[in-house]
Amino acid sequence: MRLRKIMPFFCMAVLLLSCWKPYGEYDNSTYGNKVWGYKPVYATEAVAKKVSYTPGARQVISGGNIYAFQNYIFQIDPGLGIHVIDNHQPSAAHRIGFINAKGCSQISIKEDKLYTNSYDDLVVLDFSDLNNVKEYSRLKGVFTEYRYGSPIAQPPTSGYYECPHYDSLVVGWVKDSIYQACYKN
């Protein structure tokens, strides 16, 4: 008898439960029509934040902050890495390498250490030997706001895109049929 009285409330509670969504789980499908747009590509933290150096010129995807140190010029390719230019003789200045650092946006140099960020990590590179540039140390998660404010957290061009899940790191974007949930101006 008592159970019968409680039952409707119980059912209602179960129904209401279906309305609840965990914070951060953005359901892209609630946003209207499907369109052709960008979809995020994710990677694990370890893969996304791996930093390495590749000698030789690399095509610039989009120009970013510039930095001068001794006879070198550096330019950020937002979200992707850092172009290195040899400027010993300005009239013959040329590209010599690229630091692969996903989620990067900033650079500063002191002595033979280059400081940059990969998402929210501070990454220190030893570039005393240009043939052997390598990670020297790292301070994880220090720049909290750079994690999701990373240039790669949004697609490269304007238009609709699938809103990324913020528990993962975005390492790139591919074109796909998506719900028109997020928009980049």
Added chain:
Amino acid sequence: MRKLFSIYAMAIAVLFFSCEKSSDRAAASGTGVGGSLAKFTIIGNYIYAVSSHYLYTVDIANPAKPVSVGQSVLNYDMETIYPYKNRLFIGSKTGIYIYSIDTPSAPKLIGEAKHGRSCDPVVANDTVSYSTLKGNSYCGPATSGLYVYDVKDLNNPSLKKTIPINEPIGLGMTGEALYVCCANEGLKVFSIKNAYNPIEIKTITGANFTDIIPYHDILICWTDKDISLYDISNPLQPVFIKTIAG
């Protein structure tokens, strides 16, 4: 022995003094120079970094083990950081904020110049600061242009002059020249012999200028996906050297 020690001490002091002099704006103790749009800068043993709402301070005395020593929460919509001696000039969407780093591990706000909402990188020296305000729809309603402030009294910067410019972005200065990037409209060169009254000398066109670094006799320019170099042995008359294509 004591005498010898004091001679050493003096020699070291002189060495440091020479560092200080040659390097008001960087190159001190082997650091490089960033553009006016940078959010990272190193002074001494510290990295200072800004994001929209934070000023981060990281101790890098031992580069093998950087240590976070501060994360100040600030609601300024901060965009850029420019180091000058023992000061940080922070450009934000609501104004310029001047921090003292006399205690390097704990930057302290000592002055501010508020303006209408807009984007604004800033460059400065002992007496003057220049900032560009971009009053487009994204950045806010303030009037676009070059804003000149007297910063002799850091606690109370005063606006000296405003020069309207359509879409100014990054900027940089040497002793007598001020360079202002104006995207597709080119690079404007101002004489700042009278610091509070910049006189426009010329506009260099032909590229999309976003930011620049005057570095010794070379002007390094971020021009879209390329880097362009100009000879500024004569600071008011930059001479094109080359473009390093992206």
